Amino acid sequence: MSEPAQPPIPVTVIGGYLGAGKTTLVNHLLRNANGLRIAVLVNDFGALQIDADLIEAADGDTISLANGCICCSLAGGLVEAMLGILDRPQPPEWVVIETSGVSDPVAAAQYAHLPGFRLDGVIVVADAETVRRRSIDRHVGRHVLQQLRGADLLLLNKTDLITTDQRNDLRQWLADIAPDSRVVETVGARLPVAALLGGSHVAFDRQSHDEHFDAHRTWSFSDAHAIDGGRFRATVAALPASIVRGKGVLHLVEQPEVAHVFQLVGARWSIVRGSPWVPADRVTRLVLIGLPDHSDHSDHSDVEAVDRMLQELHVDRERSDPLDEELV
Amino acid sequence: MTHPITVFVARKIVTMNPSNPEGTHVAVRDGKVLGVGTLQEVAGWGEYTLDATFADKVLVPGMIEVHAHAMEGLTGLFSYQGYFDRMAPDGRRLPGLRSIDAVLADLRRIDATMADPTEPLLTVGFDPIYFPGERLHKGHLDSVSSTRPIFLLHASSHLGTVNSAMLARHDITRDCLTIGVAKGDDGEPTGELQEMSAMALAQSALVPFMKAATGEECLWGFGRMARQVGVTCVTDLASQVLLNPAALGRWQRIVNDPEFPSRVALYSLPAMPGASADFGSVAAAIKRMQAEEATEKLRFPGVKFVLDGSIQGWTAAMNWPGYYTGSDHGQLLTIPEQLVDWLRPFHDAGINVHMHCNGEATIDVAIDAVEAVLKDVAWLDHRHTVQHSQLTNQAHFRRMKALGMCANLFANHIWYWGDQHYELTVGPERANRMEPCATAKRVGVPFSLHSDANVTPLGPLHLMWCAVNRTTPSGRVLGEQEKITAYDALWAVTQDAAYQMHLDGELGSIECGKYADFAVLDASPLDVAPMAIKDIAVWGTVVGGVAYEAAVTR
Ligand SMILES: Nc1nc2c(ncn2[C@@H]2O[C@H](COP(=O)(O)OP(=O)(O)O)[C@@H](O)[C@H]2O)c(=O)[nH]1
Ligand SMILES: [Mg+2]
Ligand SMILES: [Zn+2]
Ligand SMILES: [Zn+2]
Numbered sequence: 001m002s003e004p005a006q007p008p009i010p011v012t013v014i015g016g017y018l019g020a021g022k023t024t025l026v027n028h029l030l031r032n033a034n035g036l037r038i039a040v041l042v043n044d045f046g047a048l049q050i051d052a053d054l055i056e057a058a059d060g061d062t063i064s065l066a067n068g069c070i071c072c073s074l075a076g077g078l079v080e081a082m083l084g085i086l087d088r089p090q091p092p093e094w095v096v097i098e099t100s101g102v103s104d105p106v107a108a109a110q111y112a113h114l115p116g117f118r119l120d121g122v123i124v125v126a127d128a129e130t131v132r133r134r135s136i137d138r139h140v141g142r143h144v145l146q147q148l149r150g151a152d153l154l155l156l157n158k159t160d161l162i163t164t165d166q167r168n169d170l171r172q173w174l175a176d177i178a179p180d181s182r183v184v185e186t187v188g189a190r191l192p193v194a195a196l197l198g199g200s201h202v203a204f205d206r207q208s209h210d211e212h213f214d215a216h217r218t219w220s221f222s223d224a225h226a227i228d229g230g231r232f233r234a235t236v237a238a239l240p241a242s243i244v245r246g247k248g249v250l251h252l253v254e255q256p257e258v259a260h261v262f263q264l265v266g267a268r269w270s271i272v273r274g275s276p277w278v279p280a281d282r283v284t285r286l287v288l289i290g291l292p293d294h295s296d297h298s299d300h301s302d303v304e305a306v307d308r309m310l311q312e313l314h315v316d317r318e319r320s321d322p323l324d325e326e327l328v
Numbered sequence: 329m330t331h332p333i334t335v336f337v338a339r340k341i342v343t344m345n346p347s348n349p350e351g352t353h354v355a356v357r358d359g360k361v362l363g364v365g366t367l368q369e370v371a372g373w374g375e376y377t378l379d380a381t382f383a384d385k386v387l388v389p390g391m392i393e394v395h396a397h398a399m400e401g402l403t404g405l406f407s408y409q410g411y412f413d414r415m416a417p418d419g420r421r422l423p424g425l426r427s428i429d430a431v432l433a434d435l436r437r438i439d440a441t442m443a444d445p446t447e448p449l450l451t452v453g454f455d456p457i458y459f460p461g462e463r464l465h466k467g468h469l470d471s472v473s474s475t476r477p478i479f480l481l482h483a484s485s486h487l488g489t490v491n492s493a494m495l496a497r498h499d500i501t502r503d504c505l506t507i508g509v510a511k512g513d514d515g516e517p518t519g520e521l522q523e524m525s526a527m528a529l530a531q532s533a534l535v536p537f538m539k540a541a542t543g544e545e546c547l548w549g550f551g552r553m554a555r556q557v558g559v560t561c562v563t564d565l566a567s568q569v570l571l572n573p574a575a576l577g578r579w580q581r582i583v584n585d586p587e588f589p590s591r592v593a594l595y596s597l598p599a600m601p602g603a604s605a606d607f608g609s610v611a612a613a614i615k616r617m618q619a620e621e622a623t624e625k626l627r628f629p630g631v632k633f634v635l636d637g638s639i640q641g642w643t644a645a646m647n648w649p650g651y652y653t654g655s656d657h658g659q660l661l662t663i664p665e666q667l668v669d670w671l672r673p674f675h676d677a678g679i680n681v682h683m684h685c686n687g688e689a690t691i692d693v694a695i696d697a698v699e700a701v702l703k704d705v706a707w708l709d710h711r712h713t714v715q716h717s718q719l720t721n722q723a724h725f726r727r728m729k730a731l732g733m734c735a736n737l738f739a740n741h742i743w744y745w746g747d748q749h750y751e752l753t754v755g756p757e758r759a760n761r762m763e764p765c766a767t768a769k770r771v772g773v774p775f776s777l778h779s780d781a782n783v784t785p786l787g788p789l790h791l792m793w794c795a796v797n798r799t800t801p802s803g804r805v806l807g808e809q810e811k812i813t814a815y816d817a818l819w820a821v822t823q824d825a826a827y828q829m830h831l832d833g834e835l836g837s838i839e840c841g842k843y844a845d846f847a848v849l850d851a852s853p854l855d856v857a858p859m860a861i862k863d864i865a866v867w868g869t870v871v872g873g874v875a876y877e878a879a880v881t882r
Contacts, residue, residue, distance in 0.1 A: 018663050061571065073571075073599060079528040080538070101663050106507070110525035113506040115498075139645070139664050139693060 011112035015105025016125035021157040025189035039092035044100035106150035121265025124151035151181040153266030182266035192216040221286040248286035333376040345839040356844040359872030390560025390845030391788035392825035395778035401549025410453030417552035419879030455483035466519025479533035554590035558847030561591040589876035595632040630680030636690040644687030652755035725771040734828040739794040740784040746800035760807035776825040792817035793862035
C-alpha cells in the first residue's frame with residue numbers, strides 16, 4: 001500500500017469477429033509505436049501472428065520486439081498475465097489486449113480496472129464486407145452484435161471491399177444497432193496511431209510518414225485560469241463524432257486545488273479526480289484528435305465548430321478569476 | 329533376473345472382460361495380468377506368492393476418470409463450504425452446509441481458529457443455486473468479522489462474495505469501475521464479485537489460492553483422491569504442460585514416484601509458449617511428448633478444447649427454444665469454421681481430441697467440425713469425444729455413431745443439479761433426457777461417465793449410482809427411460825473410459841496382457857441393490873500390481 005504510486009498503465013482492448021483485422025491493427029500499432037513500450041496480450045489460442053520482421057526473440061510465453069514492445073500469449077489467464085506485467089523489471093507503458101473472435105471485449109476490458117492499470121478504451125474492428133451477414137449467423141450472430149455494441153470506437157475496416165452505396169447502408173445500420181459507438185472507416189486498420197494511443201507519445205505533426213492513414217487533425221488547448229466543469233462536460237458531450245480521442249488535465253473552478261484527468265476514446269469519456277496541483281503547473285491542457293468523418297461531408301464545418309467550442313471554454317475567465325484568487 | 333509372480337485372491341473378481349467375466353484369483357507379473365480364473369487356472373504361470381490381503385474383497389478393474397481437473401487435489405486444503413458432504417484426499421469428511429446460517433456459523437468457527445486477526449479467510453464450494461430465496465452479501469459476512477477479510481469462492485469459480493473488511497483492504501468502493509463489482513441500490517458494493525476480473529481485485533485471497541492450484545501438494549492430493557475412490561487412471565482434462573515446461577517436470581517427478589497412487593492422463597489445452605504457437609507445432613509437441621515423455625504411469629493421449637459454458641450458469645449455447653427460465657448467456661467460445669481449422673492439425677496427426685460441449689448448439693458445432701476434418705483425412709478410429717455432452721439428443725448420437733465419435737456424460741449432474749435443471753434451466757422434458765446414457769447405448773456410441781472434479785467430487789461409484797438410479801435430492805427420478813444397468817455403468821467407467829483415450833488395449837479390464845489395475849471394494853456394484861452402489865466401501869486400489877490402501881475416512 002505504501003509503495004510509491006506509479007501512474008496506471010493504460011489498457012486498450014481490441015475486439016471484433018475473426019478476420020475483421022484485429023491483428024492487422026495490432027501490427028500497425030507496433031510498427032508505429034514511436035518508442036512507446038507496448039505489451040500486447042493475445043487472448044486467443046493459436047498463433048500470435050505478429051509480423052515476423054518485428055520479432056527479435058521469443059522466450060517462454062513472451063515475444064520481444066526490436067522496438068522494446070512485447071507480446072504475450074494468455075493461455076495462463078488474464079489475471080496472471082496482468083500481474084506478470086506489473087512485475088516486469090521494466091513494465092510497459094501501454095497494454096493492448098487482442099480478444100478472441102467470439103469473446104466480449106467489454107468483459108476483457110474489466111481486467112483493465114485491476115490496480116496498476118486503467119481502461120483506455122474498447123476498439124472493435126468490423127469487417128465491412130461481412131459484418132452484416134455475420135450478425136445474423138445462427139451460431140455467432142449474437143456475439144457479433146454484442147461486440148459492436150460494446151465498442152467505444154468502431155473501426156469499419158476493409159472498406160476497400162465495398163461500394164459507396166453499401167458503405168452508406170452499413171453506416172445507417174451501425175447507427176441503429178450500436179448508437180453509442182463512434183465509427184471510423186479504415187483500410188488495413190490503418191487508424192492514425194495518435195487516435196488510439198493519445199497525444200503524449202506520438203508526434204502530432206501532420207507531415208507523418210504515411211499520409212494515407214495519418215490524415216488526422218489535432219486541437220490543443222491550454223488555459224492557466226480555471227475552467228467551468230459543467231461547461232466543459234457540456235462541450236465534450238456536444239463534440240462532433242469525428243473527434244475520436246482526447247486527453248488532458250483540467251483546472252476546474254469547482255475544485256481548483258486538484259488536477260482532474262480527462263480521457264476520451266470514441267464515445268466514452270471520463271473526468272477523474274487526480275492529485276493536488278503543484279502550484280506552478282495549475283494549467284488546463286487539452287488535446288483533441290479528430291479524423292475526417294466519411295459519413296457526412298462537413299469535415300470543414302466540424303473543424304470550425306470544435307475551434308469555436310474550445311474558444312468558448314475561455315469565456316468564463318472574468319467570473320472564475322476572483323474565485324481562483326480567493327483560493328490561492 | 330527373476331520376475332516374481334503374485335497371485336491375488338479375492339472373494340470375487342469382476343473382470344469386465346466379456347469372454348472371461350469372473351474369477352477368484354489373478355496372477356500378476358511385471359505389473360501386468362497373466363491371467364484370471366481359479367487358483368488352478370492361474371497357477372501354471374510358475375512359482376508365485378499368494379497375496380490374501382483381498383481375500384474378503386471384490387476386485388473390479390481400476391476405474392478410469394476421463395474428465396477431472398488437478399484442482400481436485402486442493403480439496404480440504406482450503407475450508408470447504410459446499411452444500412453436499414465431500415471427502416478430502418486424506419479421508420477427512422468435509423460436511424456440507426445446508427443453510428446460509430450454517431455457512432456463517434462455520435465461518436465463525438474458522439475465524440476463531442485463526443491467530444492473526446487480519447489474515448484473509450478464503451473458503452471454496454459455496455453454491456448459491458441451493459439457496460434461491462436469499463442472496464449472500466457482505467452484510468452476512470460482516471456479521472462474522474469486521475476486521476478479518478473474508479472471501480467465499482463459489483463452486484462455479486465465476487463468483488465470489490466478500491465482506492466489508494475485504495472491500496476496504498483492496499479499496500473496492502462505489503467508485504470502482506469494474507462491471508463485475510455488484511452494487512446495491514445505495515451504489516455501494518454488495519460484496520458480490522462477478523467473474524475473475526472482479527474477483528482478482530481481492531488479490532490477497534485469490535493469489536494464494538491460484539498459487540496452490542499449481543503446487544505439488546495439489547498434484548499429490550489429486551492422486552490420493554483417486555486412490556480413495558477406486559480410480560487407477562485419472563485425467564487432468566485442461567492441462568498446461570505444453571505451455572509450461574516446469575509443469576511437465578512437476579507432473580513427471582510426482583506421478584512417476586512409486587508412492588503416487590494413480591496413473592495420470594494429461595489432455596493439454598492447445599497452448600504453447602512463444603511465437604510459433606500455431607496448432608501444427610502444438611500437435612508436433614504432443615506427438616513428441618507421447619513418444620519421449622510418456623511412461624507407464626503418465627500419458628498424453630490428446631488435446632482438449634473448451635467450446636461453451638455451463639448449463640447451470642446459463643452459459644451453454646442452446647438451440648431453440650433455449651433455456652426454460654432465466655436469461656440466456658449462452659456463449660460459444662469458438663467460431664464454428666475456426667474450430668475446423670483448429671481440429672485439423674490434431675486430427676491429421678492422429679491425436680485424439682476432446683471437446684467440452686454442454687449445450688445442444690455446441691454439440692452440433694463439434695460434430696460438424698469432426699465431420700469436416702474426416703472428409704479430408706479418413707482417420708476412422710479417432711474416437712474424438714464430446715465431453716459433458718449433457719443435452720445430446722438421439723440425432724446427435726446417430727451422427728456421432730456414424731462419424732466414430734465418443735461421449736463422456738456428466739452423470740453427476742443428475743444428483744447435484746438435477747432438480748435445478750428440471751425446475752429452472754432446461755425444464756422437465758429436457759432435464760429427463762440429460763446425461764442420456766440409455767440413448768447412447770441404444771444408438772451404439774461408446775460413452776463414459778465423469779465427475780469433472782473438482783466441479784463435483786471424484787468418485788466413479790457415485791457416477792454409476794447416478795446413471796443407474798437417476799435420483800435427485802428431492803426424490804425425483806430424472807428420466808426413467810435413460811437409466812442403464814449397473815453392468816453398463818461399470819463398463820462405462822472402465823472399458824469405454826479407456827477406449828476414448830485409446831488406452832483400452834492396456835486398461836479397462838482385468839485380463840491377460842493388461843495392467844494389473846484394480847479397484848478393491850467391499851462388494852460388487854453388480855450385486856448390491858442399485859441404490860447402494862454409491863455406498864460401497866473402497867479399500868483402495870492396485871496400480872500396476874502395487875496396492876495403495878485408502879486413508880481411513882473420518
Ligand atoms: N481487403 C482487406 N483486407 C484486410 C484489411 N484489413 C485486414 N485485412 C486482411 O484480413 C485478414 C484478417 O486480418 P487479421 O488482422 O488477422 O484479423 P483478426 O482475426 O481480426 O485478427 C488478413 O489477411 C488481413 O491482411 C482491409 O482493410 N482490406
Ligand atoms: Mg487475430
Ligand atoms: Zn468442461
Ligand atoms: Zn472440466
